[in-house]
Amino acid sequence: xxxxxxxxxxxxxxxxxxxxxxxxxxxxxxxxxxxxxxxxxxxxxxxxxxxxxxxxxxxxxxxxxxxxxxxxxxxxxxxxxxxxxxxxxxxxxxxxxxxxxxxxxxxxxxxxxxxxxxxxxxxxxxxxxxxxxxxxxxxxxxxxxxxxxxxxxxxxxxxxxxxxxxxxxxxxxxxxxxxxxxxxxxxxxxxxxxxxxxxxxxxxxxxxxxxxxxxxxxxxxxxxxxxxxxxxxxxxxxxxxxxxxxxxxxxxxxxxxxxxxxxxx
Numbered sequence: 001x002x003x004x005x006x007x008x009x010x011x012x013x014x015x016x017x018x019x020x021x022x023x024x025x026x027x028x029x030x031x032x033x034x035x036x037x038x039x040x041x042x043x044x045x046x047x048x049x050x051x052x053x054x055x056x057x058x059x060x061x062x063x064x065x066x067x068x069x070x071x072x073x074x075x076x077x078x079x080x081x082x083x084x085x086x087x088x089x090x091x092x093x094x095x096x097x098x099x100x101x102x103x104x105x106x107x108x109x110x111x112x113x114x115x116x117x118x119x120x121x122x123x124x125x126x127x128x129x130x131x132x133x134x135x136x137x138x139x140x141x142x143x144x145x146x147x148x149x150x151x152x153x154x155x156x157x158x159x160x161x162x163x164x165x166x167x168x169x170x171x172x173x174x175x176x177x178x179x180x181x182x183x184x185x186x187x188x189x190x191x192x193x194x195x196x197x198x199x200x201x202x203x204x205x206x207x208x209x210x211x212x213x214x215x216x217x218x219x220x221x222x223x224x225x226x227x228x229x230x231x232x233x234x235x236x237x238x239x240x241x242x243x244x245x246x247x248x249x250x251x252x253x254x255x256x257x258x259x260x261x262x263x264x265x
Contacts, residue, residue, distance in 0.1 A: 016245065044093075061099060076090075138165050152197045171230075176231060185230040
């Protein structure tokens with residue numbers, strides 16, 4: 001085993017170990033200690049610098065990949081698409097494995113040189129499995145209570161109801177506080193017909209949950225504090241990032257690799 005291969009094995013190993021620990025913490029408490037990133041990032045960067053010194057021809061793509069990872073991490077936080085821990089994980093991944101490791105030969109191959117970007121896209125694709133689960137859950141409930149599933153929200157437009165149907169589900173209001181992974185999918189609005197409930201189809205992933213729930217409880221008092229509300233689960237993106245890393249390392253690039261295989265036919 002040459003020094004470059006040994007370095008790549010170390011980079012892959014520390015990535016899998018750190019993301020596994022972070023994913024378990026994210027699932028249990030929705031919090032991840034910064035100590036993980038303070039170890040993962042510098043160690044990963046040191047390994048990357050070492051490989052680049054041995055293979056200086058990779059410097060340009062390595063720098064571009066790290067830059068893209070940092071920009072993407074800031075973008076998803078800025079637009080509220082993920083939390084701080086997810087962004088830190090993406091940056092550290094970019095520092096540690098900016099390019100696909102040569103020690104592995106996945107089925108689909110690596111069709112795109114910027115490994116962290118491929119992992120992030122794959123993670124979001126994997127997260128769509130939650131949409132399938134919520135759709136099935138709501139279809140079963142809809143078959144039982146029909147229009148009652150949108151009780152209190154009848155005046156909401158059809159497109160919002162359809163979006164809510166695949167991104168959330170109705171549950172008892174009391175479960176909102178007792179289940180730390182749930183976030184309200186409703187808000188109270190006032191229009192010409194008075195005060196009413198409405199769907200909140202977008203929420204910031206990095207919001208202070210306790211403050212959000214306090215404000216939500218106060219607003220719901222205006223509409224009689226309903227016993228059932230629509231909620232959406234806070235997606236543990238770190239778990240899907242771990243899944244994305246495993247998929248890309250074993251199966252390959254699911255998007256660009258597939259496109260490349262079609263182009264070669």
